[in-house]
Amino acid sequence: MSAVLPVIDTAASACCSPITGGVMDADEASTLAATFKAMGDPTRLRLLSMVAASDNGEACVCDLNELLDLSQGTVSHHLGQLVKAGLLTRTKRGTWSYYALVPGALPALADTLRV
Amino acid sequence: MSAVLPVIDTAASACCSPITGGVMDADEASTLAATFKAMGDPTRLRLLSMVAASDNGEACVCDLNELLDLSQGTVSHHLGQLVKAGLLTRTKRGTWSYYALVPGALPALADTLRV
DNA sequence: CGTATTCATTGACATCTGTCGATGGATTAC
DNA sequence: GTAATCCATCGACAGATGTCAATGAATACG
Numbered sequence: 001m002s003a004v005l006p007v008i009d010t011a012a013s014a015c016c017s018p019i020t021g022g023v024m025d026a027d028e029a030s031t032l033a034a035t036f037k038a039m040g041d042p043t044r045l046r047l048l049s050m051v052a053a054s055d056n057g058e059a060c061v062c063d064l065n066e067l068l069d070l071s072q073g074t075v076s077h078h079l080g081q082l083v084k085a086g087l088l089t090r091t092k093r094g095t096w097s098y099y100a101l102v103p104g105a106l107p108a109l110a111d112t113l114r115v
Numbered sequence: 116m117s118a119v120l121p122v123i124d125t126a127a128s129a130c131c132s133p134i135t136g137g138v139m140d141a142d143e144a145s146t147l148a149a150t151f152k153a154m155g156d157p158t159r160l161r162l163l164s165m166v167a168a169s170d171n172g173e174a175c176v177c178d179l180n181e182l183l184d185l186s187q188g189t190v191s192h193h194l195g196q197l198v199k200a201g202l203l204t205r206t207k208r209g210t211w212s213y214y215a216l217v218p219g220a221l222p223a224l225a226d227t228l229r230v
Numbered sequence: 231c232g233t234a235t236t237c238a239t240t241g242a243c244a245t246c247t248g249t250c251g252a253t254g255g256a257t258t259a260c
Numbered sequence: 261g262t263a264a265t266c267c268a269t270c271g272a273c274a275g276a277t278g279t280c281a282a283t284g285a286a287t288a289c290g
Contacts, residue, residue, distance in 0.1 A: 019160065019163050019164050019221065020164065020168070020216075020221070022168050023164050023165050023168050024160060024161050024164040026157060029157035029158070029160040029161045029164075030157040032157075032160055033154070033155050033157040033159075034155075036151050036152075036154040036155040036160070037151075037152070037156070039148070039151040039155070040148050040149075040151040040152030040154070040155040041152070041277090041278080042141060042144035042145040042148040043144070043278085044148075045134065045144040045147055045148050045151070046138065046139050046141070048134050049134050049135065049136075049137065049139040049144075050138050052134065052135040053135070053137050053138050060236085060237095061236075061238095062236070065237095067138070070278095070279075070280090072236085072237070073237085073238080073239080073240090073279085073280070073281075073282090074278070074279055074280070075237095076237060076238055077238090077239090077278080077279085078278090080238080080239095092286095094236090094286095094287065094288075095235060095236045095286075095287050095288065096236065096237085096287095097236080097238085101135075106134065106135070106228045106229075107228065110225040110226075110229060113224050113225035113228070114221075114222070114225060156247090175266085175267095176266075176268095177265090180267095185248095185249075185250090186249070186250055186251075187266085187267070187268095188249085188250070188251075188252090188270090189248070189249055189250070190267095191267060192249085192268090192269090193248085194268095195268080195269095207256095207267095209256095209257060209258070209266090210256070210257045210258060210265065210267080211257095211266065211267085212267060212268085
């Protein structure tokens with residue numbers, strides 16, 4: 001039987017060659033580095049964990065904003081970064097914006113760190 | 116005799132609570148973010164892969180410097196960042212500095228990304 | 231309608247970061 | 261000892277980044 005590979009077509013999925021799988025070329029390194037860079041900020045890491053921990057796996061900015069001692073504009077900026085990095089999705093319902101983890105994005109990133 | 120210092124209190128060893136394991140507090144987020152930040156640069160990612168791919172799992176700056184189109188000072192700077200982040204070790208033998216992966220550092224980081 | 235709420239975007243600002251060239255210390259080779 | 265090699269560190273600089281306050285667009289509510 002052949003293995004079925006779930007295809008996740010995000011920025012995160014593009015960086016799947018493990019770090020320890022030989023010398024990386026510049027392009028691959030840039031792509032993967034962009035994702036790690038998005039996670040290289042405490043606020044964004046907390047946002048990720050808050051989204052992951054919220055009910056239904058999604059949270060709106062109003063909830064996130066209260067827990068962080070930052071202006072609304074700053075939080076929105078960080079959320080935008082995470083979306084751009086392919087780690088979060090944004091869904092607008094009415095006045096609210098709901099953010100959720102991109103399925104498989106974090107595990108795909110974890111795979112690049114496997115030995 | 117000098118005192119024995121067996122404790123490796125690096126950033127990598129401290130970040131073991133998974134991102135999806137509940138809302139992270141600020142301290143934990145800062146510690147983990149520092150490690151991801153160190154990996155958020157293409158050059159440093161390439162350096163990691165080059166060290167991992169080299170014989171005996173270690174490489175000297177002279178080798179690394181040739182493959183990257185950067186000045187020696189810049190490469191040394193990046194290597195210092197990776198050491199500071201707890202991802203590489205530095206061993207000086209004679210005139211040469213050899214860098215190697217900190218055992219378990221990358222897998223520990225991968226664990227923080229598990230769902 | 232008008233007002234309030236939610237949130238992305240903009241402009242401004244201080245700080246951090248990546249890069250280089252130069253310097254200097256340590257070690258090896260002659 | 262002198263010269264050469266290896267490499268960390270320093271000073272400088274342009275560009276990126278995190279933050280805020282203010283603005284504006286879209287929607288909901290009266």
